[in-house]
Amino acid sequence: MPAPTPAKIAIIGSGAVGSTIAFSLIMNRLPAEIILSDIDTRRAGGEALDLSDATFVSSSSVRVAKNQQEVGQCDIIVITAGAKQKPGESRANLIDRNYHIMQSVIKGMQPINPNAKIIIVANPVEILCHIAQKLSGLPRNQVFGSGTFLDSARLRLSVAEMLNVHESSVHCYVVGEHGDNQLVAWSAGRVGGAPLLSFDQFKNADLAHIAHEVARKAYEIIDRKGATYYGIGACVASLAESVLYHSRRVFPISCYNPESECYVSVPAVLGNDGVQHAVQLPLDDKEKAAFDEAVKSIKSITEKYN
Numbered sequence: 001m002p003a004p005t006p007a008k009i010a011i012i013g014s015g016a017v018g019s020t021i022a023f024s025l026i027m028n029r030l031p032a033e034i035i036l037s038d039i040d041t042r043r044a045g046g047e048a049l050d051l052s053d054a055t056f057v058s059s060s061s062v063r064v065a066k067n068q069q070e071v072g073q074c075d076i077i078v079i080t081a082g083a084k085q086k087p088g089e090s091r092a093n094l095i096d097r098n099y100h101i102m103q104s105v106i107k108g109m110q111p112i113n114p115n116a117k118i119i120i121v122a123n124p125v126e127i128l129c130h131i132a133q134k135l136s137g138l139p140r141n142q143v144f145g146s147g148t149f150l151d152s153a154r155l156r157l158s159v160a161e162m163l164n165v166h167e168s169s170v171h172c173y174v175v176g177e178h179g180d181n182q183l184v185a186w187s188a189g190r191v192g193g194a195p196l197l198s199f200d201q202f203k204n205a206d207l208a209h210i211a212h213e214v215a216r217k218a219y220e221i222i223d224r225k226g227a228t229y230y231g232i233g234a235c236v237a238s239l240a241e242s243v244l245y246h247s248r249r250v251f252p253i254s255c256y257n258p259e260s261e262c263y264v265s266v267p268a269v270l271g272n273d274g275v276q277h278a279v280q281l282p283l284d285d286k287e288k289a290a291f292d293e294a295v296k297s298i299k300s301i302t303e304k305y306n
């Protein structure tokens with residue numbers, strides 16, 4: 001399906017993550033009018049000027065939002081506005097600060113385009129999806145988060161290196177929470193149709209160690225350089241592309257799961273009306289128990305924001 005030309009993509013929060021998402025959209029040559037918004041309007045203006053120097057590679061354009069109402073009328077609204085983790089700090093610890101920011105962001109852009117897709121990137125993603133959906137009043141399938149897409153990309157890289165194959169041939173997901181309660185669905189992992197765990201390199205592999213390294217990668221990057229942004233930039237550009245082109249690609253994203261009665265990260269099909277449906281991953285008993293723990297943890301926080 002051809003993309004609407006040009007789609008309006010708003011990015012709220014033009015810090016490290018927001019501006020890198022804009023750069024990734026431009027590099028992916030999405031036919032989009034990218035509209036930056038930030039409480040720090042001077043910073044947003046500077047990012048727009050800098051990014052506009054890169055638009056010659058694509059048919060995208062970039063500018064600063066006229067006002068918040070304009071942002072609310074966009075086709076896709078990416079929300080990165082929020083506090084980020086200090087070295088060693090968990091994502092869950094950001095909730096108090098980022099709840100208030102999310103409230104002001106959603107309130108400021110009312111009335112919201114009833115067809116808009118809101119992509120939550122600020123942390124903690126699953127909890128902020130719940131809050132954004134409630135406050136925006138949009139249908140649940142139109143509000144989703146980048147979730148464990150980035151964690152899964154980290155995992156696939158690690159597996160690909162072990163097996164000496166390309167990452168795109170590794171089908172293995174991190175699910176549950178984009179946070180400390182994430183888990184790897186090892187038993188459902190496949191490479192070229194074969195179970196991941198049947199490969200020689202995985203027969204005696206320390207799976208817990210690999211999963212731990214994947215989960216700790218963000219902490220290590222933040223410890224060394226203060227923030228992560230390239231990976232999430234690439235992830236969000238892929239999500240936007242699947243929405244604009246109705247690609248129906250499967251991504252591990254934070255979406256509302258009726259069975260769990262909360263937002264949780266699972267593989268889901270993404271098209272032009274948002275989340276089409278989740279894919280039921282067959283988990284073994286240990287993975288199922290870990291998934292249930294993640295759901296329990298997410299629900300224990302979201303219930304404070306009902």
Ligand SMILES: NC(=O)C1=CN([C@@H]2O[C@H](COP(=O)(O)OP(=O)(O)OC[C@H]3O[C@@H](n4cnc5c(N)ncnc54)[C@H](O)[C@@H]3O)[C@@H](O)[C@H]2O)C=CC1
Pocket residue numbers: 012013014015016017018037038039040043080081082083084085094098101104105120121122123125146147150178227228229232
């Ligand atoms: N989901 C994921 O995989 C990832 C999520 N993140 C999260 O993304 C968020 C942003 O991270 P960075 O860009 O590194 O932080 P940053 O500090 O560079 O940028 C945040 C921006 O939000 C703006 N902002 C704050 N309150 C606002 C408001 N009410 N309205 C509009 N703008 C507002 C700030 O002025 C700032 O420019 C953090 O919560 C971080 O944890 C970061 C990396 C990956």
Ligand SMILES: CC(=O)C(=O)O
Pocket residue numbers: 091123150151218228
């Ligand atoms: C910061 C963050 O959430 C990440 O890089 O995974």
